Amino acid sequence: MKPAPFDYAPATSLHEALTLLTREDARPLAGGQSLVPMLNFRLARPALLVDLNPVEELARLEVAPDGSLRIGAMARQASLLHSVQVAAGWPLLADAVMHVGHAATRSRGTVGGSVAHADPKAELPVALAALDARFHVRSRERGSRTLRAAEFSSGPFTTALREDELLVEIEVPAPHAGARMAFAEHARTHGDFAVAGAAVVLAPGDHAAIALLGAAAVPVRVEAAERAARDGAAAPEVARLAAAGIDDAYRRALLTTLTERALRRVLAP
Amino acid sequence: MIGAPLRRREDARILRGETRYLDDIERPEMAHAAFVRSPFAHASIESISVPESAEGLVAVFTAAELGDAVRPFPVMEPAGTEVATSEAHPVLAAGEVRYVGQPVALVIARSRALAEDAAELVEVEYDPRPVITSARASERCLMRWESRAGDVEAAFAQAAHVVSGSYALPRLVAAPMETRGCIASHDAGSDLLTVWCSAQDTHRPLEQLAHILRRPESAIRVIVPDVGGAFGSKGVVAPEVAAVAAAAVRLDVAVKWTEDRLENLLAASQGRGIEGDLELALDADGRMLALRARLWSDLGGYLLTTTPIPPRTAATLIAGCYDIGVADVTVVGAQTHKVPIGPYRGAGRPDAAYMLEALVDEAARQTGIDRVELRRRNLIRTFPHTTPTGLQYDSGDFERCLDLALQLAAANPDEDAACARGTGVALYVERAGGAFESAEIELLSGGRFAIASSSSPHGQGHDITFAQIAADRLGVPVELIELRFGDSATTPAGVGTFGSRSVAMAGSAVAVACDELVERARALAAEVGLGAEPAVNWTALAQAADAPLRAEATFRSANVFSSGAYAATVSIDRATGALTVEHLAAVDDAGILINPLLVHGQVVGGAVQALGECLSEEAVHDEDGQMRSGSFLEYGLLTAADIPPIVTGEVQTPSPLNPLGAKGAGEGGAVGALPAVANAVTDALGGVYVAPPFTAEKLWRALHDEAAGPR
Numbered sequence: 008m009k010p011a012p013f014d015y016a017p018a019t020s021l022h023e024a025l026t027l028l029t030r031e032d033a034r035p036l037a038g039g040q041s042l043v044p045m046l047n048f049r050l051a052r053p054a055l056l057v058d059l060n061p062v063e064e065l066a067r068l069e070v071a072p073d074g075s076l077r078i079g080a081m082a083r084q085a086s087l088l089h090s091v092q093v094a095a096g097w098p099l100l101a102d103a104v105m106h107v108g109h110a111a112t113r114s115r116g117t118v119g120g121s122v123a124h125a126d127p128k129a130e131l132p133v134a135l136a137a138l139d140a141r142f143h144v145r146s147r148e149r150g151s152r153t154l155r156a157a158e159f160s161s162g163p164f165t166t167a168l169r170e171d172e173l174l175v176e177i178e179v180p181a182p183h184a185g186a187r188m189a190f191a192e193h194a195r196t197h198g199d200f201a202v203a204g205a206a207v208v209l210a211p212g213d214h215a216a217i218a219l220l221g222a223a224a225v226p227v228r229v230e231a232a233e234r235a236a237r238d239g240a241a242a243p244e245v246a247r248l249a250a251a252g253i254d255d256a257y258r259r260a261l262l263t264t265l266t267e268r269a270l271r272r273v274l275a276p
Numbered sequence: 277m278i279g280a281p282l283r284r285r286e287d288a289r290i291l292r293g294e295t296r297y298l299d300d301i302e303r304p305e306m307a308h309a310a311f312v313r314s315p316f317a318h319a320s321i322e323s324i325s326v327p328e329s330a331e332g333l334v335a336v337f338t339a340a341e342l343g344d345a346v347r348p349f350p351v352m353e354p355a356g357t358e359v360a361t362s363e364a365h366p367v368l369a370a371g372e373v374r375y376v377g378q379p380v381a382l383v384i385a386r387s388r389a390l391a392e393d394a395a396e397l398v399e400v401e402y403d404p405r406p407v408i409t410s411a412r413a414s415e416r417c418l419m420r421w422e423s424r425a426g427d428v429e430a431a432f433a434q435a436a437h438v439v440s441g442s443y444a445l446p447r448l449v450a451a452p453m454e455t456r457g458c459i460a461s462h463d464a465g466s467d468l469l470t471v472w473c474s475a476q477d478t479h480r481p482l483e484q485l486a487h488i489l490r491r492p493e494s495a496i497r498v499i500v501p502d503v504g505g506a507f508g509s510k511g512v513v514a515p516e517v518a519a520v521a522a523a524a525v526r527l528d529v530a531v532k533w534t535e536d537r538l539e540n541l542l543a544a545s546q547g548r549g550i551e552g553d554l555e556l557a558l559d560a561d562g563r564m565l566a567l568r569a570r571l572w573s574d575l576g577g578y579l580l581t582t583t584p585i586p587p588r589t590a591a592t593l594i595a596g597c598y599d600i601g602v603a604d605v606t607v608v609g610a611q612t613h614k615v616p617i618g619p620y621r622g623a624g625r626p627d628a629a630y631m632l633e634a635l636v637d638e639a640a641r642q643t644g645i646d647r648v649e650l651r652r653r654n655l656i657r658t659f660p661h662t663t664p665t666g667l668q669y670d671s672g673d674f675e676r677c678l679d680l681a682l683q684l685a686a687a688n689p690d691e692d693a694a695c696a697r698g699t700g701v702a703l704y705v706e707r708a709g710g711a712f713e714s715a716e717i718e719l720l721s722g723g724r725f726a727i728a729s730s731s732s733p734h735g736q737g738h739d740i741t742f743a744q745i746a747a748d749r750l751g752v753p754v755e756l757i758e759l760r761f762g763d764s765a766t767t768p769a770g771v772g773t774f775g776s777r778s779v780a781m782a783g784s785a786v787a788v789a790c791d792e793l794v795e796r797a798r799a800l801a802a803e804v805g806l807g808a809e810p811a812v813n814w815t816a817l818a819q820a821a822d823a824p825l826r827a828e829a830t831f832r833s834a835n836v837f838s839s840g841a842y843a844a845t846v847s848i849d850r851a852t853g854a855l856t857v858e859h860l861a862a863v864d865d866a867g868i869l870i871n872p873l874l875v876h877g878q879v880v881g882g883a884v885q886a887l888g889e890c891l892s893e894e895a896v897h898d899e900d901g902q903m904r905s906g907s908f909l910e911y912g913l914l915t916a917a918d919i920p921p922i923v924t925g926e927v928q929t930p931s932p933l934n935p936l937g938a939k940g941a942g943e944g945g946a947v948g949a950l951p952a953v954a955n956a957v958t959d960a961l962g963g964v965y966v967a968p969p970f971t972a973e974k975l976w977r978a979l980h981d982e983a984a985g986p987r
Contacts, residue, residue, distance in 0.1 A: 008536035009389035011396075044907075048538065049392075109915075193852050193972065195892050197917035200909070202972070256980070257853070257973050264851035 010046035017058040025147040037120030074181030080119025099188035103134035128200035136226035137206035137218035160225040186210040189272035207269040242270040277748040281873035295502040298474040303530035310391035312381035314373035317613035317901020319402035327397035332390035339370035365578035374577025377542035411574035411610040419584040419609030425664035426602030431566030435557035444551035447895040454504025455535040460524035477772030478764040500762035503734035508619035547620020549574035566602035576616035589624030603664035633702040633951035677841035684861035685843035695847040698960025702951035708940025710835040713782035714768035719825040723815035730770020731782030732761035749790035776940025784934040788829035838939040840864040842952035853976025865927040867939035882945025
């Protein structure tokens with residue numbers, strides 16, 4: 008489990024990182040919690056590893072003047088747990104990240120790394136999909152573009168990111184007034200990747216978002232269930248609608264239950 | 277000292293990071309090994325092409341290159357057992373591969389990374405052959421043992437009730453925190469081969485390497501440094517170790533192989549992998565008249581030294597703690613295209629307890645007799661007891677274990693709409709001890725003592741336990757006793773550390789050696805005029821003696837039999853199928869306890885491994901024999917957060933077979949917790965049988981009467 012030979016270049020600025028990423032077979036290294044094992048298994052064999060860890064401008068976690076949350080791609084997963092602003096405005100992120108690995112891996116693993124790795128069993132992409140997050144990506148040659156969750160995730164372990172493109176920042180819009188949110192999942196053991204999960208955001212009468220983990224290879228928003236939730240349907244009915252399209256009986260039951268559990272927590276007085 | 281809950285003396289050293297595991301050891305000019313492994317479960321090797329040069333490359337060895345310098349593994353042939361010794365595991369694959377991960381070529385380079393780079397340049401041409409993954413479907417028998425006692429047909433014919441069941445346990449990996457590994461170094465001048473090996477003991481690796489390398493034992497020295505866990509998986513040297521040792525002899529340069537986790541999950545011997553059809557005949561009062569058992573063990577592609585042992589142990593223990601005089605038992609060890617099985621904590625004992633105790637619960641359901649009452653009616657109550665499979669149980673008090681477990685068990689849970697709840701009780705008997713171990717003791721200046729033991733530790737706490745035994749025999753403080761382990765050149769011969777045997781065997785050897793030393797000391801004291809008072813003045817004696825005062829002992833005995841009773845309470849979330857083990861009561865009779873603190877640790881650790889087996893652990897091979905659980909992403913090891921409250925209790929019936937009255941405690945938790953939890957799960961499911969691991973999906977389908985998923 009030693010990686011195949013590669014070159015290593017630490018980037019000290021975003022500009023330098025983007026320049027290095029234009030090289031042949033370059034890959035960015037974030038927290039390394041997924042990429043390093045893949046290197047060691049020799050499943051990933053980049054020619055150049057561009058280390059983003061020294062790039063301070065990517066590590067921010069702050070609320071912008073427009074009220075949105077700005078998560079730098081290199082913000083550590085643990086920072087979502089420690090942020091007062093996240094707890095106040097987007098508690099779904101803290102709720103979801105509690106299920107991501109263990110304390111040690113959350114201290115090193117990054118939010119952007121998890122999103123760009125696009126593991127279909129990962130929690131954060133699902134929570135971000137429920138929060139209507141926008142993904143700011145940039146390359147030296149092509150400049151910047153912004154993608155919605157549905158545009159960013161294209162399949163298991165694949166995203167819309169091009170070879171030389173870097174996920175720079177995740178923008179989570181200001182929460183709807185009175186919105187409450189919760190994440191529920193089922194995993195085999197504590198800290199394991201989820202078998203299934205549900206992220207729910209609800210401001211009754213105004214806004215509802217439900218994203219499922221384990222319904223497909225990418226996070227899935229379930230619009231019929233969202234409409235029903237926004238219009239005040241009871242939790243079991245919303246949950247039934249959320250998972251109605253899933254063929255396998257067990258997975259359907261699991262996602263129905265997890266959606267209902269997340270909804271009940273959102274609706275609890 | 278006997279019975280004192282003292283902490284291990286190595287704990288502080290371990291916690292400060294001062295341990296020296298295999299990979300911490302460096303030798304001058306040391307080279308590093310990596311292996312080219314088979315990507316196929318079954319194939320012939322058509323050709324192997326080796327790179328002429330590569331960065332840092334030292335040498336490449338194939339089976340052809342090693343030639344007659346090595347031969348396949350020695351294989352144990354227990355009495356009365358048919359063993360296909362011709363199917364012994366080769367060091368490197370010659371002409372054929374029989375499992376994914378089998379070592380095909382050894383690549384040695386200046387670093388492990390360079391060795392892995394060079395290994396990618398070795399080109400092997402394979403011709404794939406048909407793959408067999410099911411023991412029952414295999415027509416190739418590598419091991420067979422059968423036993424018949426009494427008139428089985430007549431007993432079944434006259435039975436009021438005949439109960440049957442089919443049960444299965446998947447393969448598991450041992451997953452020691454420290455993987456396997458070795459450093460081999462050959463001194464051309466003395467022709468001495470020194471092998472530092474992450475192993476359970478020194479003398480089994482010595483014997484195995486001597487056989488494989490065709491060298492006298494006197495030309496090999498095995499050193500076992502600190503070892504970070506084994507659980508049975510380091511009792512046989514790895515084929516990789518034998519290859520590295522053979523290469524070191526050829527190269528005259530030290531070579532290190534540190535197994536990585538990928539290799540360990542792929543190519544280290546696996547545990548369990550057994551299934552069985554059982555039938556029990558009972559009379560109208562629920563007395564057990566006769567047992568039929570036919571077991572199939574999924575042995576894998578080849579036999580390693582101890583591969584035939586776990587299935588044989590399972591078969592011999594299949595009557596458990598019940599007084600059944602009549603039995604017909606067969607176990608077939610079938611060849612499959614998987615990595616060989618080997619001992620893993622319990623090594624056949626959990627397999628037997630699991631199948632038998634599930635069958636007894638089935639009998640209770642069918643006869644309508646309470647499951648505890650049914651067990652009471654059939655418990656063995658007099659000792660020694662000879663089982664229909666020919667074992668002789670030395671001692672025990674099974675009913676006291678049962679009573680105590682019921683007393684410690686959680687109150688019967690109330691049913692509720694959200695959860696299906698169940699309770700389970702199970703008893704077990706465990707073969708421990710047997711064969712021999714040795715000890716040498718020497719009185720040092722200042723009245724201190726050095727004891728060399730043939731049984732070396734890998735986490736159990738031999739050091740303080742043996743020091744307690746010696747302190748008790750010698751009448752001195754425990755601080756004055758120093759233990760020496762882990763070097764075949766300086767410790768006496770023994771068998772090793774496995775099968776819950778260290779205290780009963782090696783501990784007894786220490787006791788006998790101490791008694792001998794006391795006798796010699798008394799004689800010497802009288803000689804040199806130090807008087808004949810009952811307490812020996814060791815300090816004065818050490819000064820007075822012309823030659824060092826020494827004693828040695830080899831202790832032999834038949835097997836001793838530990839036993840126990842476990843009670844579990846579980847709940848199953850009806851909506852998700854998720855299983856929660858709410859409570860586990862563990863009662864073990866390991867005979868007289870030398871150090872109850874360490875026994876407690878053994879029981880809890882073993883029970884946790886059994887819980888992993890119940891909840892999530894499973895080594896999965898697909899129909900092509902490819903490993904689908906090749907990393908900890910797939911293989912579901914439990915974390916501390918998944919462990920329920922475990923309450924332990926002790927019964928101490930002394931064994932008459934050794935001076936300590938000791939039996940064994942190393943495996944009881946792994947043996948007893950599995951059937952107790954499994955029976956509780958079946959109880960929660962209303963009598964529906966599901967095979968471990970009890971994943972949420974399987975339990976949900978059972979609760980919702982859906983066709984069960986993959987077994």
